[in-house]
Amino acid sequence: MTHSKFLNRLSLVACAAALAAGGAQAQETPQPGGSLSIATVFRTVAPLSFDAADWNWKYNHDMGLVNETLFAADLRKSRSRGGKQPFINDAYIPPDAMRGELAESWQLLDNPRRLEVKLRKGVMFPEKKGVMAAREMTAEDVVFSYNRYNTSPKRLATVYEHIDKVEATDKHTVVFTFKKYVADWDYRFGYGYYNAIVPKEVADAGANNWRNANGTGPFMLTNYVQGNTLTYKKNKDYWDSETIGGKAYKLPFVDTINYRFIKDESTALTALRTGKLDLMEAVPWSAVEELKKSAPQLKWNRWMSTLGTFVALRVDTKPFDDVRVRRALNMAVDREQIIKTFFGGNAEMLGYPMHTDYAGYYEPLSAMPASIKELFAYNPEQAKKLLAEAGHPNGFSFKVQTSSASTSNEMLSMVASQLAKVGVTMQIEVLEYPAFLSTMTTKKNAPGYFMSTGHTNPMVTLRKTFGIGQAWNPSQYADKAFEAKLDAALETSDEAKRQQIMRELTREILDKAPHIWLPTAYVYTAWWPWVKNYGGELRAGAERPGPIHARIWVDQAMKKKMGF
Incomplete structure (x- = not known):
């Protein structure tokens, strides 16, 4: 056409x-x-x-x-x-x-x-x-x-x-x-x-x-x-x-x-x-079962959260400039345990940053290459091996900032306890939301930054989160080749071709692991x-x-x- x-x-x-x-x-x-x-x-x-x-x-x-x-x-x-x-x-x-x-x-x-x-x-x-x-x-x-x-x-x-x-x-x-x-x-x-x-x-x-x-x-x-x-x-x-x-x-x-x-x-x-x-x-x-008993007339709708949750790792800051360290931290997180205990089973591990509703753009983790799948499989021994290869056999400490408005800070504490098992200490700093947001938009955020942010839409989600100089890029990810591919996708009028490019770019960013990828919850609306x-x-x-x-x-x- x-x-x-x-x-x-x-x-x-x-x-x-x-x-x-x-x-x-x-x-x-x-x-x-x-x-x-x-x-x-x-x-x-x-x-x-x-x-x-x-x-x-x-x-x-x-x-x-x-x-x-x-x-x-x-x-x-x-x-x-x-x-x-x-x-x-x-x-x-x-x-x-x-x-x-x-x-x-x-x-x-x-x-x-x-x-x-x-x-x-x-x-x-x-x-x-x-x-x-x-x-x-x-x-x-x-x-x-x-x-x-x-x-x-x-x-x-x-x-x-x-x-x-x-x-x-x-x-x-x-x-x-x-x-x-x-x-x-x-x-x-x-x-x-x-x-x-x-x-x-x-x-x-x-x-x-x-x-x-x-x-x-x-x-x-x-x-x-x-x-x-x-x-x-x-x-x-x-x-x-x-x-x-x-x-x-x-x-x-x-x-x-x-x-x-x-x-x-x-x-x-x-x-x-x-x-x-x-x-x-x-x-x-966690509140749904009790509400259905105490207020049985309520009407309900269940939906997959539109927020992607993660710990961004500043790739411009040591030790997170080393992809082995970033991959190690992902392998050290037991997501199945988080889904079971923090979410009571009411969550999924998605191929972030795409959302399941983006037909043609979203690709499930089950369809991803082995190098991506291994990031989501709990493997603390492999995590320790990667950390040692990267020069951190005894682990390290880093600061993570989060917002007092977050409803998921308990999950962050779970992540911290899991990382501690491979020798990595996470120091959590809680900020009021305006201050928390300002640290990111001014690019002064800590090496770790815990947040939930909207996927936005298929053509924006990768650019806003990983584009060079973007305000909503707490990992400070900057890759000119990746940026050029994003530009090519945006200028492609053939949607099927555009979807293919975006799926490939999603695989690339998952593999580079600028974030510790975390589960996405199911949420309910009641009226x-x-x-x-x-x-x-x-x-x-x-x-x-x-x-x-x-x-x-x-x-x-x-x-x-x-x-x-």
């Missing part, structure tokens, strides 16, 4: 996705009003910044009810509505499951290579006293938002490297002219982490002040109690609707949504059990039966639950009848 034909085919798929109906809808009649209280997957992590240009990964999560993006997940294609998509992944929407949000239609064109986006007309920014009058969202807002991201001193390298310029060719048309084709163009400025369309008035008023927040989304942010609750009130002038039983209903359904930040697990579980939470997006496996039009979906874009939550309605009569 020629490049031009491929682009035209993508254009047709994109437009069809924006127009086609999804799966079967629930037949119950929505009840507007009421409130919804949610402990999201990030209930332990408070907002990092309310300014989109600060390039913090959590912005879409906290502000995805307020600010919209060009593209979002087509929730009509979710499994709960009769489709095929779980919509669990942190930042991956398959091309045939993407819809226009602020974009009404779009097409990829050649000569010059460009993306032309037609915006929806009549989409309004509501009035925000002291900040802005109500007005229509236009192409100039998209251009302004892009330029503000692109000129931010906190900008992440390479995200927009393929874009030459962004122009408003008329009031409702935006053209992105490309320097080169990249396979994940739709993620990079469409539904990704740094894509929210924020008006200039908010930036002028001070975007990092939550009181100034304003967007085209279904809700307005009306209160923030630090470390406790984000409160959103219905935007009565919101443009979108949801079709249920063949009838269109104006969104959003509920009047108020509260995102609760609850660090203590037992407190969060009690809030769910007593109905103070309507929905808890991430329930640990009360009065939560309607919901089936366990978590993201409709990069870490963005907003469109999902805006489509939930509450059966208040049922809730009252159940005694809540």
Whole structure:
């Protein structure tokens, strides 16, 4: 298939996705009003910044009810509505499951290579006293938002490297002219982490002040109690609707949504059990059996965590500049024991950094070469042999940093005790999350860095974690040949060929062992039966639950009848 034909085919798929109906809808009649209280997957992590240009990964999560993006997940294609998509992944929407949000239609064109986006007309920014009058969202807002991201001193390298310029060719048309084709163009400025369309008035008023927040989304942010609750009130002038039983209903359904930040697990579980939470997006496996007994009416969805967990080993620091040392530490970890004791069997060892939902890109460990399989087989004797060959017959000590917000620090202690059996001492330093994150983004992190990070999507996961100079690369891995292969994959329009390249690169990075690879847990989502039009979906874009939550309605009569 020629490049031009491929682009035209993508254009047709994109437009069809924006127009086609999804799966079967629930037949119950929505009840507007009421409130919804949610402990999201990030209930332990408070907002990092309310300014989109600060390039913090959590912005879409906290502000995805307020600010919209060009593209979002087509929730009509979710499994709960009769489709095929779980919509669990942190930042991956398959091309045939993407819809226009602020974009009404779009097409990829050649000569010059460009993306032309037609915006929806009549989409309004509501009035925000002291900040802005109500007005229509236009192409100039998209251009302004892009330029503000692109000129931010906190900008992440390479995200927009393929874009030459962004122009408003008329009031409702935006053209992105490309320097080169990249396979994940739709993620990079469409539904990704740094894509929210924020008006200039908010930036002028001070975007990092939550009181100034304003967007085209279904809700307005009306209160923030630090470390406790984000409160959103219905935007009565919101443009979108949801079709249920063949009838269109104006969104959003509920009047108020509260995102609760609850660090203590037992407190969060009690809030769910007593109905103070309507929905808890991430329930640990260890709590499920008891909850099913004490609150049998709860509904459930089980999913493979989208977070890869590991101890990053700085390859630019001795002794981890020696691949034998890194491989030895992997062989010294008894993952089966961790899965059995820490996870109670509710975990898997994946071919990280790919996720099982990345069809065509993911390859199970069982299909990997012997040199990779041996890294995951517990073999302390071989570990000692490699350490001796590398000049460490008596082992060594190194510092590992972790976050106080991590729910897996007990697992890190297990890893430390296992490494001690081959003479390696792990010194654990616990930091508050902002300080923990800063050490990585400033590249001042310790030789060991324990974290769980999102896989993101098939084309990003390797680059962001192992790309040269990338902010989310705590191992400081830097290999120019590896980087060149990543670039080649990104510029490959043939998906089958691209998948093959990415599988080969995944094998390469596993074999080089810049991380101590650790298991991935199964996680559960629980919600009360009065939560309607919901089936366990978590993201409709990069870490963005907003469109999902805006489509939930509450059966208040049922809730009252159940005694809540």
